[in-house]
Amino acid sequence: MQLYDTLIDLLAAVRDRDRHIRFIDGEDEESLVSFAELWDRALAMLGALQSRGMQQGDELVIFSKSNESFVVAYWAAILGGIVPVPVAVGISDEHKHKLLLNFDSIQQTLRQLDKATLFTEEEQLERLVAFARDNSLDDVVAILEQRTSLMSDVVPGEHGEIYAATPDDVAFIQYSSGSTSDPKGVCLTHRNLCTNIRAIVEGTGWNQDDVSLSWMPLTHDMGLIGYHLSVLAAGMNHAVMDTNAFVRRPLLWMIKASELRATQLCSPNFGYKHFLKLFERKGLPDADLSCVKLILNGAEPISYSLCEEFLDALAPYGLARTAMFPVYGLAEATVGVSMPEVGSEYSRIVVHRHSLRVGEPYQPADLDDEDAVSFVKVGTAIRDVDIRIADDADAVLTAGKVGNIQLFGGSVTERIYGDPQATASLFTADGWLRTGDVGVFVDGQLVITGRSKDIIIINGQNYYPHDLEEIAAAVEGLDLGKVVVAGTRTHESRTEELLVFALFRRDLDTFKILARKVVDRIGEQVGLEVDHVIPVRKVPKTTSGKIQRAALLNAYLDGEYDEVLGKLAGDSSAAGLDADPLVAELEMICREHSKERTIGPDDNLFEIGISSLTLTEIALAVDERYPGQLDISDIFDYPTLREIADFLRQKA
Secondary structure: OOOOOOHHHHHHHHOOOOOEEEEEEEOOEEEEEEHHHHHHHHHHHHHHHHHOOOOOOOEEEEEOOOHHHHHHHHHHHHHOOOEEEEOOOOOOOOOOOHHHHHHHHHHHHHHHOOOEEEEEOHHHHHHHHHHHHHOOOHHHHHHHHHOEEEHHHOOOOOOOOOOOOOOOOEEEEEEOOOOOOOOOEEEEEHHHHHHHHHHHHHHHOOOOOOEEEEOOOOOOHHHHHHHHHHHHHOOOEEEEEOHHHHHHOOHHHHHHHHHHOOOEEEOOHHHHHHHHHHHHHHOOOOOOOOOOOEEEEOOOOOOHHHHHHHHHHHHHHOOOHHHEEEOEEOHHHOOEEEEOOOOOOOOEEEEEHHHOOOOOEOOEOOOOOOOEEEEEEOOEEOOOEEEEEEOOOOOEOOOOEOEEEEEEEOOOOOOEOOOHHHHHHHEOOOOOEEEEEEEEEEOOEEEEEEEOOOOEEEOOEEEOHHHHHHHHHOOOOOOOOOEEEEEEOOOOOOOOEEEEEEEOOOOHHHHHHHHHHHHHHHHHHHOOOOOEEEEEOOOOEOOOOOEOHHHHHHHHHOOOOHHHHHHHHOOOOOOOOOOOHHHHHHHHHHHHHOOOOOOOOOOOOOOOOOOHHHHHHHHHHHHHHOOOOOOHHHHHHOOOHHHHHHHHHHHO
16 A cells, blocks of 8 residues: 555545545444535634634544544644644543543643644534633633634635644644543654554455454544544545444444444444344344455454354344454554454463563463463564563563563654653654553564553543542542552453452441442542442552552462451342332342443432443343333433333333
């Protein structure tokens, strides 16, 4: 594939091809935008932005619920040398507490950027301003009112003036998602992007006759760079499904793949898990998935057993085993870093968990070993990327030894926006990027075994433990230093488990009350579900006072807390159910899908901290018992189990 100098050159090269982008917002809600129309609409929007005073080098913070509006605004900015800054709206933005995350992300981003304009819908702006006013944040209200351009106000007129970009100009800024910490903007140049796009297209073998389908958010690097920019460069028709549509109707993913004869798909772990939960209950309508060549699996640690379950479930529909395509990447390297050979079956290694120390060789293990853990191989370095494994002193290690993964190449960022300190810490003395991931080369392929930086990855998004610890520490009876948050994956789990260790030396009945408050607070503030809150009598720390999360995680994985967790769980199979049989049935459904959160008959489902995915799974389970009686949108009108029960009786 040709290496373009800039994204502008890339779009210009494909604009006259007879290809289109399909935007899927629901089962029967679709729109088509041809490549040529995209060029014209982006130029017209650029003209509108320039007429409002925006210039080359200004930043356009794109905060939109519409994928189609997002794509047009993104390209309008690119064509004019304006720097687009995507900000995630979040899955199921109707969830009350998601607004807090949106607000924090936006107001911190706007404060960081030099000449930023927020580009959003009127409804979104009204909610953000109302939130700021309710919290007496007058300075933020001023920022939002003075530095916002509403989509409804941008009336395309004459075509804008295209900027003569150079390969070293910043094309756009990728902000880390999911964390309540100060957002870090990864600056990506046109050279970074075009280099990585060529490598992705060549490594996957994509061509203009392929068809891609993605439900990943366009604010995610895999969704935007992998499944819009790269597939656009390959000249293929591609479909972008609204993430909410997938969350609410996961089977639609494969229904559309069959209908569109899609050859290229993608998903992180949680997507397969979410799909399978409904597939196991309802199955899939007649579908032919023999068209699917590759499903890129990345963005979070890959579960071998979950891949196997997914492939086995869809094998009768024609999905080939060679379609599963585990990859590795990160925003600081644009997106793609390594991938396997097309057409090969994916594989794994099984090792002793305690042998995964930096600088030491890994030790193979048998699957039935209680200390065994498996990791999927994620291939070799793609074009223009070099990978090395180094010890903590940045000395290169030999193959077979576990170490820190470091990168060098044309797609690696040069800096973090406005943060020289973060930029300096990102690189070694000889200029290699510190990924923060730990891994090893096995049979020539890279294997990711863990992380050296304290980051928890849930549903493809990054969360920093210290942010969650600050939230949990606000619970009465806890303080910073007395609560430790960590993430891990056991031999049985398919996705990252979120654990909270709390310093506590009293009785377990009292601890249950504390644990409930911790679960509620993290759920309400961040929208995450805690798997376990574990009482510990001591928080291990280094001599310098740094918390040793690894020591607590190893104790958990070694089963040291199994007994106390068993006592905390107790027998809750049918205890404390409501006298109303239908309400009791709904309570049991909630217990099946909610983790540690016990949902009462009169709890507001939007105010108790369960995640959007769990809420969707509950709605789908109710729909299975009472087909066609409850849609997820009905829950906004009837947000408690008792109200849902009354609604179901009225429908019946």
